[in-house]
Amino acid sequence: MSKTFTKSMAxxxxxxxxxxxxxxxxxxxxxxxxSLPDTDNRQAITEEVALGKLVWEQNNCIGCHSLLGEGAYFAPELGNVYTRFGNSTEAIKAFIASRPKEGIPGRRSMPQFNLSEKDLNAVAEFLKYSSGIKNSNWPPNIQG
Amino acid sequence: MQYQSQAVAKPYFIAAIGLFVGQILFGLIMGLQYVIGDFLFPEIPFNVARMVHTNLLIVWILFGFMGAAYYLVPEESECELYSPKLALLMFWVFLIAGALTILGYLLVPYATLAEMTGNSLLPTMGREFLEQPTITKIGIVIVALAFLFNLGMTMLKGRKTVITLVLFIGLVGLAVFFLFSFFNPDNLVRDKLYWWFVVHLWVEGVWELILGAILAFVLIKTTGVDREVIEKWLYVIIALALITGIIGTGHHFFWIGLPGYWQWWGSIFSALEPLPFFMMTVFAFNMVNQRRRNHPNQAAVLWALGTSVMAFLGAGVWGFMHTLAPVNYYTHGTQITAAHGHMAFYGAYAMIVLTIISYAMPMLRGRKAANSGKSQILEMWSFWLMTVSMVFITLFLTAAGVLQVYTQRYTDNPQPFMAVQERLELFYWMREAAGVVFLIGLIIYIISFFAGSNEPEQA
Structure with a gap:
């Protein structure tokens, strides 16, 4: 580096x-x-949604899935799962509740988390809330 | 070794290497789960393996940073460490807390661990990389405070150098930004916003100061180039790192519900983030070219040069590849991200820790400056095996990522996630094979510590 450029200048x-x-x-x-109130869907954050976030966290869902593109890349994106499942929390709940305990031979399978009805409802509501966040239209399509 | 208290670095380095082995084993398990979906299911589901893989990485890098600091601060300050006993105590606290946390991940379901550790009192768990129970996080803060106190007191009574100052600023930043891990609002957008204060401002911020300081120390020692010259380079590199990296945080804010202007701020500044890494490569090669002596520890010089190149490729080039918002719109959260993460972490942070271990360990084990020729040759083999296999892991993941982006997102007829994953199988198998080569390299690395240990030093 040149001599005129001294250490104290750096x-x-x-x-x-x-x-x-x-x-x-x-x-x-x-x-x-x-400006967050315009985009972050905060009006949808009920007590149930807050519980759902805790259920989401305490079962380490982010260890396989991504949410708004962040997390692991082993299982589908869930920021838009509510719309992908036909705007249905019932479909989300049915999927989570029906995971086989011993998995599926040779294939990836979500563990059976044995969630209570309350927790199951809450996590589905949390995913519904997440899908309402205005995030510059990401992901590019419904497949996530 | 010039000061006795530098010896406390040794257990830190040994622990780092041990945890590194664990990280790689779990990486191989996950790699296999990508192709054999039910491998070890339901005993070790993917999310558990991933948590162990990433948390072991963070912990062993932190052990490495702490070992590096305990080794180089007394030497730079030209005085003994303020309290070697405190350093040793904190070593055991950190190791036991870390081991218990990992065992907790493996032995009980995560929800049970959350309940056992009272997560609902102050929920901080279950966010990527910050999965540790709240009590572990508090432990980390205590260890960090004791560590900083010990270093600070040492620096105060001794010679002040640019290297120790930069290292210290980096370590203080590491501790300060970690505090954001305790902030976890119900609002997902705000949660994500401040989560990046830990993750991004660590790896694309203050950790670069730590990296730069360690690299500068090893280069001063191994090349004999004038300190003034090296310190000037160090300032320029870390200035560029923070000037580009702080606003560069914005490249994580594109799609998480934050204002659209971040697409401009984030794209422009993070596009400049490769600059400090490029400077680092130029710096390392320049210093070695201008060397005033040939240091007998050639392996350490190889690691130092390797770090500068691999950090530039992994963090700089692979980061730039998907950092512009219009590109990132399609690549966000795909195997492209995984590819970048692997080479960046290995190139920048794993390799800098291996550099300082390579430089310091011979002295810590009672040699004058370097290991025997036989040991160094094995170590260099391990350097090439690990580094080349990491390049291939990155290339295979990149290929998988491009195909994933194309079939799942960049097409008129997008396919579902799992259908796309099946089409990527070939690349995942190749990645796993490269991972096995990496493990072989790591085994040879460990053997190098024991081979030729009763032979004379390389002159």
Missing amino acids: RNIFYGGSLFFMLLFAALVFDSES
Whole structure:
């Protein structure tokens, strides 16, 4: 590197640049927070949906599935599963409840989680709420 | 070894390597589950194997970072570590907490683990990479605080160098951003927004400072190039890393319900994220070319150069490939992401830990500077086997990803997820084969510690 560009110049760029972009990032996040009510479907977050999120988390669903594209890539995307299943929470519940305990020979199969009726309802409602988040029309099609 | 207290790094490095082996074994299990869906079902379902695979990765890298810090801070500060006893105590706390957590994943259903550890009091579990029970997370914070205190006190009483300062800023950032793992709102969009404060600001933010500092230390030691020159490079690299990487967080905000402007911010800044990695490659090769001496530990130099190249390819090139919003619209959450994740983590963070282990371990085991020629040759074999097989894992996953994107998303007649997965089987088998080669490389790596240990040092 050239001699006219000194270490203290490099240091100043590091501190100044980092600080500036951290503040800019904070400002952008702050602005995002204020426009979230338009997109994040918060009016649909009921107590049941909140419980559903906890059920989703406590069974580590993200360990196989993706939700809005984040998670694991072993099983289908679930951000739009509600629409994929014909806008039906009943179909989601029926699928989860009917998983064979011992799996399917040679194939991937979702474990049987033995969810209570309450938890089953809640997780289905949580997935319904997730499908209502306005996320720039992702995924590109119904298959996720 | 110039200071006795540097010896506390040794158990950290040994634990790191041990957990690394566990990570790879679970990786192979998952790879097999991709093609033989019921392999080990229902005993070890995929989600459990994945949690073990990714959590072991994080924990062994953290062990590596801590070992690196305990090794290089006394040497840079030119004084003994503030409290070697505290460092050793924290080693056991972290190891036992980590082991119990992994055993918890494997022995009881995750829902039971959540209940046992009182997750509903402060729900933090069940989010990708942050699956640890809340109590483990609190343990991590305590270990991190004790670790930072120990390092900080050491640095205060000794010589202040740019390397220790940058390392310390990186480690403080690591601890601070981890605190966001305790924030888990019911609102999924906000949950995801702040989740990235941990994940992105770690691996595409402060961890790059840690990476840069360790690399700079090893290059000073092995090339004998003037410290002033190396420190200037280090500042430029980490400046670029944060200037591009902080706003670059936006490339995760495209499709999770945040405002559309993130597609611009995220695309532009993250498109520049390869720059610091490219600088790192130029830096490492330049320093080795300008070396004032030939260090006898050639294996360590190979790891250092390898890290700079693989980090650029994995994080830089493979990251850029799918970071622009219009591309990411189709690739988001596919095997393309998996491909990038594998090479980036191996190239940047696994390899930097292996670099410092390679450099420090001979001294920690009582040698003057380097292992015997025989041991180094084996270590270099393991370098090539692991690195080349990781390149192939990445290429096969990329091929799978392209095909997946095409048949499931980028077509007039999109196929269902599982139908597409079946068509990718060939690539998954090839990935698994490459994974087996990686394991062979890792076994040879471990053998290299024992081979030729009673032969004289490489001159």
